[in-house]
Amino acid sequence: MNDANRAHAGLYPAPAIVVGGLTPGDGPLRGLAADLDAIADLAIDRDRLTRLHAARRVALARLGRSSLTLGDRWIDWAPVGLALALALVTSWTLLSDNAQSLDADLLADALPFDAYLDAGFQRAVGGDAVELLEN
Amino acid sequence: MRHPLACGVLCLSLAALAAAPALARNAAWNGLSPGDQAILRxxxxxxxxxxxxxxxxxxxxxxxxxxxxxxxxxxxRQRLADWAQLTPEQREQARRNFENLRRLSPEERSRLRQRWLESGPGADEALSP
Incomplete structure (x- = not known):
């Protein structure tokens, strides 16, 4: 018996009718796809929402947890962590760069650095400068 | 490893944080460029x-x-050797006072500089109110 005869005799399943990439045998997937479409359209009716909640409970029960932890969702937080780490490193680099540039400015300044070690000068720049200049 | 990306981020951050001091740590005099050596002679x-x-x-x-x-x-060039002779505390004090001076208005800054230059070092009396 060739394949055509087998199919005709019902020994093979009925030919697949492809609709939207799914075949009639893909019932659960079809339901999931419909749910996802509904989510995408923001048109979730109560039944679908209930099914989604139930599916979530089942999935979490299989994981043995009552909710997803941060560790389970690390992939969601990785970009945030990366951005924070880069921001920290950039800030640290800029601060360090500014601090290190200070010596060049100080040594190239018109005043000798002795001035900045002078007690009277220190008092003057430390808050007394305005009174000093006014007197 | 469960969180390879997170570990990667951590390693990159630590490497970046360690990079600057490492540059200075490895910079022995003979390792400096001729240009840097000429300036820092x-x-x-x-x-x-x-x-x-x-x-x-x-x-x-x-x-x-x-x-x-x-x-x-x-x-x-003239001040570099003397600057390197200072203690870290003295250098820090000079930096702090330099930054304080920079926070003043340009006019106040200029007048204070001028008064210090006129009165010279040990000018506590001249600079006191």
């Missing part, structure tokens, strides 16, 4: 004994040196 003898932070700052100064005016370059 006044501190050559002290160089290998300087703390990493001081070396990093001096290296930064050497990199900025070409951007300074000839007058500023002359001042840096």
């Amino acid at each position: 006044p501190v050559e003898k002290q160089w290998n004994d300087l703390p990493d932070e001081a070396r990093a700052r001096l290296l930064k100064l050497a990199r900025r040196y070409p951007d300074l005016s000839p007058e500023q370059q002359a001042r840096v």
Whole structure:
């Protein structure tokens, strides 16, 4: 018996009718796809929402947890962590760069650095400068 | 490893944080470029004994040196050796006072500089109200 005869005799399943990439045998997937479409359209009716909640409970029960932890969702937080780490490193680099540039400015300044070690000068720049200049 | 991306981020951050001090730590006098050596010649003898932070700052100064005016370059050359002789506390005090001065208005800054230059070092009386 060739394949055509087998199919005709019902020994093979009925030919697949492809609709939207799914075949009639893909019932659960079809339901999931419909749910996802509904989510995408923001048109979730109560039944679908209930099914989604139930599916979530089942999935979490299989994981043995009552909710997803941060560790389970690390992939969601990785970009945030990366951005924070880069921001920290950039800030640290800029601060360090500014601090290190200070010596060049100080040594190239018109005043000798002795001035900045002078007690009277220190008092003057430390808050007394305005009174000093006014007197 | 469960979180390879997170570990990667952590490693990258730590490597970046360690990079700057590492540059200064590895910068023995003989490892400096001829250009940096020429600028930092006044501190050559002290160089290998300087703390990493001081070396990093001096290296930064050497990199900025070409951007300074000839007058500023002359001042840096003249003061560099004395600057390196200061204790870390003295250098920190000078930086703090320099930053405080920079926070004043340009007019106040200029007048205060002028008064210090006229009265010279140990000018407590001249600078006191």
